[in-house]
Amino acid sequence: MSNTIATDSLFSADERDALKILVGMIIPASAVHNVPGADDELIFADILDSAKANEAQIRKCVEHAVSSGLGDGLPLEQVLPELEGHPVMAPLVSLVMQCYYRDDRVMVSLEVEPRAPFPKGFEVPQGDWSMLDAVQKRGKIWRDV
Template identity: 40%
Template sequence: MSADNQLTPRQRDDLRIIAAMIIPASDEYKVPGADDAAIQADILATLGRDTGLVAAALDHLARLAGMPFADLEPTARDGVAQEFRKHGGAAAATLVRVVLQCYYRDDRVLRSLGLELRAPFPKGYVLPDGDWSLLDPVKARGGSLRRAP
């Protein structure tokens, strides 16, 4: 069963509306919002193991609204979204992560950021050196995992 068959039509409508609130379209940067049809299709096609939490988040959003979120007056959506953000927990965090990951792999968005349209492997991307001391607590724990041969 594909992910878009696992979300109800109401949930898909609510997903589109909340996604647009998370990342609205920008004329200045010439990028679509996260409610764009191609980005929404990517979200639905790749939900996979996150489907349950995303569905739970959308149901929570609808409960807070007292109706399907998409049916709520646009002026009332912000208040409901703020409450959802405060009390949505892991389900809300998963919904936001899914929207962000699909948005930032859209070719139009990558172009607007000046990134080359390619997979990160095999060329890789150069990352600036960070503070490697942040890994000290992990190293101090010792080897609790099986070593590769």
């Protein structure tokens, strides 16, 4: 699946490699929480596919990361501060979050049912309406004209 998408990708092999390192740096896998990183094959395939709608900006993010030392053999901890929070990276951060947090494994780890909201919807408790008693006791607060 990932090979097919990679073939269709508008990014070069080098760009894809850099992008994969980058997204894995933003959200790495966690054994503690039993979740993959954003560089997981399925999630990365989603990122590549979704990046097509915003290709120019994502490419700019990759270029910025590479120019900041990504892929030069520098430890990621050294590159990360150069990139984290940089405005030019915002489109990629948005894309990574969109793809990562709709992955089944990630949603399940957060105890969220992996499905669209419609048509099942959700249950929401009514709450305790007797809490309004205090408000009613104060009486009218609107202004006469």
